[in-house]
Amino acid sequence: MRILVQEAPFDLGAEANAFAAGHHDMGAIVTFTGVVRDLATGDLDAMEIEHYPGMTEAALADIAQQALTRWSLGDVLVIHRFGRLAPGDLIMMVATAAPHRKDAFEAAEFLMDYLKSRAPFWKKEYSAQEARWVAAKDEDEDALTRW
Template identity: 80%
Template sequence: MRISVQQEEFDLGAEANTFAAGDDANGAIVTFTGVVRDLASGDLDVMEIEHYPGMTERALTKIAEEAQQRWSLGDVLVIHRHGRLAPGDRIMMVATAARHRKDAFEAAEYLMDYLKSRAPFWKKEITTSGAEWVAAKDEDEDALTRW
């Protein structure tokens, strides 16, 4: 398991290849990459993401460990960026490996639902007309209820 909260960009291909290498027992690998969207109708300059160092890593480790307990996973990777990100920049990556695809897909969805609604990150959209903190959406909160 690897959890990384970082400011620098990550290489999606390199991360996926490194994650996939090494364990022949895994028959399924699922990856998801989140990208900054411009929901401000072309007005978004940057998305500023803040976190509490230490606390954030502990929270992400805990949820990844919970995923490993719920599903038969060979490995888990969570990368989440912080700082100022432009539209089109990669924000995060989740990867899960398992013997079977069902476990890998469900665990990846579980991790994503948690990251979207409960992970200790604070996002601010900075547009040409000002700045506004972004709250978790109702549908993101609702997605957690299935788990």
């Protein structure tokens, strides 16, 4: 299990290749990458992501450990960025390795749902009109009920 909370960009291809290279005994590698999405109005200047160092890593490790316990996984990778990000920037990555695809897919979905709703990150969007904190969405909370 590898958990990274970092300000610096990450190389998606390099991270995915490195993760897959060490798992010759796994039959499935699933990756998901979150991207900073522009506003519907198309005027997002930036998104600022804040977190509490130490607390955030511990929370992410706990979520990843839950996935490792619940599914037959060989490994988990979680990368999440903080700081000021622009539309199109990579914000996070989840990778799971499992002997079979069902476990890899389900664990990746579990991780994404819990990271979205339970990871201690705070997001603020900046546009020419305003700066506003991003509120939790009901559908993100509802997604947790399936787990």
